[in-house]
Amino acid sequence: MKNKPELLAPAGDLERLKIAILYGADAVYIGGPAFGLRANANNFSINEIKEGVKFAHSHQKKVYVTVNIVMHNREVKELKEYLKALKECDIDAIIISDPGMISIAKKLGLEIHLSTQQSTLNYEAVQFWKDEGVTRVVLGREASKADIREIRDRVDIEIECFIHGAMCASYSGRCVLSNFLTMRDANRGGCSQICRWDFDLYDNEDRPLHGEKPFTFCTKDLSMLKVLDQMIELGITSFKIEGRMRSIYYIATIVNIYRRAIDEYWNEKDGYAYNKAYERILTNCANRESTVQFFDGSEGVDTQYYNGRIELSNQDFLGVVLDYDKETGYAFLEERNFFRKGDRVEIFGPEKETISFTIEEILDEEKKPLDVVNHPRQNVYIKVPKEVEKWAMMRINHTLET
Numbered sequence: 001m002k003n004k005p006e007l008l009a010p011a012g013d014l015e016r017l018k019i020a021i022l023y024g025a026d027a028v029y030i031g032g033p034a035f036g037l038r039a040n041a042n043n044f045s046i047n048e049i050k051e052g053v054k055f056a057h058s059h060q061k062k063v064y065v066t067v068n069i070v071m072h073n074r075e076v077k078e079l080k081e082y083l084k085a086l087k088e089c090d091i092d093a094i095i096i097s098d099p100g101m102i103s104i105a106k107k108l109g110l111e112i113h114l115s116t117q118q119s120t121l122n123y124e125a126v127q128f129w130k131d132e133g134v135t136r137v138v139l140g141r142e143a144s145k146a147d148i149r150e151i152r153d154r155v156d157i158e159i160e161c162f163i164h165g166a167m168c169a170s171y172s173g174r175c176v177l178s179n180f181l182t183m184r185d186a187n188r189g190g191c192s193q194i195c196r197w198d199f200d201l202y203d204n205e206d207r208p209l210h211g212e213k214p215f216t217f218c219t220k221d222l223s224m225l226k227v228l229d230q231m232i233e234l235g236i237t238s239f240k241i242e243g244r245m246r247s248i249y250y251i252a253t254i255v256n257i258y259r260r261a262i263d264e265y266w267n268e269k270d271g272y273a274y275n276k277a278y279e280r281i282l283t284n285c286a287n288r289e290s291t292v293q294f295f296d297g298s299e300g301v302d303t304q305y306y307n308g309r310i311e312l313s314n315q316d317f318l319g320v321v322l323d324y325d326k327e328t329g330y331a332f333l334e335e336r337n338f339f340r341k342g343d344r345v346e347i348f349g350p351e352k353e354t355i356s357f358t359i360e361e362i363l364d365e366e367k368k369p370l371d372v373v374n375h376p377r378q379n380v381y382i383k384v385p386k387e388v389e390k391w392a393m394m395r396i397n398h399t400l401e402t
Helices: 014-022 046-058 073-088 100-108 123-132 145-154 177-182 224-235 248-271 276-285
Strands: 006-010 027-031 063-067 093-096 112-114 137-138 158-165 221-223 237-240 317-325 330-335 343-348 355-358 379-383 393-396
Touching: 006 014, 006 248, 014 046, 014 248, 046 063, 063 073, 063 355, 073 100, 093 100, 093 137, 123 137, 123 145, 145 158, 145 177, 158 224, 158 248, 177 276, 224 248, 224 276, 248 276, 248 343, 248 393
Parallel strands: 006 027, 006 237, 027 063, 063 093, 093 112, 112 137, 137 158, 158 237
Antiparallel strands: 158 221, 317 330, 317 393, 330 379, 343 355, 343 393
């Protein structure tokens, strides 16, 4: 009997950590004040890590901290003190890529997960890391279904695989275009995502090649919802969602959908079916197309953009529920995007069912009627047909009917 896979979500700050856990993540991974690979994220202070761990453990969930940069000599001493501080925070594991960290972490009794930055794709490498004391390997995104199966069959170790999020145009973190063009080091948390830039193309004689649109070698995003049942059957330990810099709406939506899908498969198994409505919600939450990338062995021109790429800012997220009055049936909401009376919306939350309705009544904080809500972070009251919960989110209606 295979174990139910862990659903592992990103968290760029305390608010997102709490959202991820409330919406169904079994564990979260975060960046601390040093040695992580998201230099532009808010990241957590040591005190915030302590608070996050306390919150997660109170919900029987786990916290992993990324310590996955490549170290320079000057950082070794600082690392030792940092890992001691993380140990005192009672975190559940660190995620590393530099082998120099292993002996230090082992002496402190920290559980060690190997980052996808190592691009581990074969069973010999996985066995090597296990022998070194690593308890879990995050496989490279380039691993196919056949690769994963053979690794699982040959090495008794926890395996973690990405199921959703952005892809690197190179082996993860090994591209140096960012260093070369912007002096921002990809393996120091500073990648400026050169692969998403637009380029002019020239032939060997320096003559411009005029395409319909500028050239790019940006990859499409990863989404494994269509093959989720196959991934569960492979016996993968943990399903990882990418995106520590993503919004609370993105995290809530993606975690909520994969939580539903995993639970439905686990409870139904033979009766499980891929849910196209779930896929529509994932698609509407993202700003790029998605594919299963390397999983089925068919990676090629359809997994990347070359021209004609369009990225749109998501406008589905309308607001966060701050409170609900059972007597009046009003939800107190913080606005995040423009909406008005007559809009067809839905509210989804961590526990209660998703409800769909048409907005018929809006009041401002003084209980005066409004037709339109268009001021950033405006607080309003909305009449809702059923009870909703704090931290629930309102979005443009996307039906969950298949």
